[in-house]
Amino acid sequence: MFGDIISNEEAKSFLKNEIKIGKKSGTYLFYGERGSELMEFSLAFAKGLNCSEDPVDFCGKCDVCLRIDSGNYPDVEVVEDPTGIKINQVREVIYKASSSSYEGRKKVFILKDIENLRVEAANALLKIIEEPGEGTFFIMTSHSLNIIPTIISRSTAVHIKKKNPEELGITEEEYEFFFGDVAEIEMYKKIGIDLHHPVSYSDIGEHIKNYVKDGEIESRINIKKSLRDFMGNRRFLDDIEKIYFAEEIYRGSRDRSVAESIMYEGILLNDDLSKTEGLLHIKGMLRFPVNVQLALKMFFLKI
Template identity: 25%
Template sequence: MTALALARKWRPKTFTELLGQDHVVKALTHALDQGRLHHAWLFTGTRGVGKTTIARIMAKALNCTGADGKGQMTSKPCGKCQACTEIDAGRFVDYIEMDAASNRGVDEMVALLEKAAYAPSSARYKVYMIDEVHMLTSHAFNSMLKTLEEPPEHVKFILATTDPQKIPVTVLSRCLQFNLKQMPVPVIVEHLQAVLQSESVSTEVNALRVIAKAAQGSMRDALSLTDQAIAYAAGPVTEAAVRTMLGTIDDTYLIKILDALQAKDGKTLNDIAEEMGLGSMSFSLALQDLASLLHKIATAQLVPNSVLDDWPEA
């Protein structure tokens, strides 16, 4: 049997498992507990921060019937009833995910809205999740305005996008908007440690820090890179193996570059560049890391107590 990718295996299934989005979880759980539900939600944020995951948890929360089949709408879906298990398995007929990047025209939207008028097959609510909604054409957006403003009582819309600036104001005004934050490095590292411990994979904490930084706030990317690192290392996941895999440079290189720049030593800079080239290191990532280090130095000069734990040693 093929092993699941870590990003799929460790996808949160409840609000309590969702990391780094406390502000969104708090608002949604309160709304569910109090029965004060909007008809349309818009989740924005960069890739891999939980937009689709939250949509699926919301669909379960809206339609959960409890293990005994008699439960009500809840902020803590049971994960055992037909609705919960089928949504997790991706086969619940009343939860429909549509990729707007490949279904962006007015014809596709009209077809969706026509189906929305019909009552759910078995669920409490029919939930439509439209991913990358900013890719819809202007005509498609216009066709959904009326339904989005006054949908049937049995329908809920969940929209998700990485580019909310491209969504018309007329659509934004009809939705409750939540911006999902990028994951902080410490949160990613802590989660990766828990995942690898459960997977019985040995690792170095510094290796996970490198992965977390490379993920740029995306937990999904962090888990995908961890999968790649496990395969690459073929054993304990070490910092050296991860840096080689990603083409990133050690912080000591950054210090050497800054020292050479300060000394106006062109020969040393050239030698460092040649060494980086021989090691197949990424020059673009090196420039990003150098800019980040210079930012930290400038910040430390103005606010000395702001120096972080991951400050490189000279």
């Protein structure tokens, strides 16, 4: 039920009303800064549109709700790509959107992180989201409104705010450590690791390797600690040591999404606002087929 979701009362009220009035189709843009529960609300709305027990909400217990939660409901599809959804994926969505529903209810397509949408994919998407067929809904999520204006104009925008420390049951310090990322905070609360225990920046490569291997929150916390140690000492480091730090990150994982995540947190930790634009430019380069190792070196030399 929407009532079980903490925070965002305005958004919950709006989505419940959309279900209550019996919308036949629609295109929605769920947006909010990183750490906001965009997927939680996307799946909740998808359940509300399809729930077999509650006509104005979702029960969370019926066969439909449970299958949506497990990712086994054929009429609810999540489309994502860390490097940006591509035109072939959009074409597949267009084909499926024009087909009949498997279950005889609503078809819901959740397109994640459309701020990274490729231009050709965005142009193809515009044709289908402007007038979805009856029984078809599109939910697009974005951590930024820096997207093609025509996509925004064709969508109903729903702002999803991050939960605050009080709602999450943690301190302001803990909240800031995780930049308000609800998923990471919930995992952290289960293990209660000491956030003050120091970790050297020189070990970031090993912590990244561990995180890629096990996905454990402790490894993720150690990455954050290593980055904070680097940021706290960067003014005392020469260029060779900064390059070493960048190479350690690359040694830990060559995945673009890992590099982008670390750059993003580095920008948030940066206290020299005059460098922000340049750092964002380097981070943005990762959307294109650039050398990740070189981009990391450029980033940490500049920061």
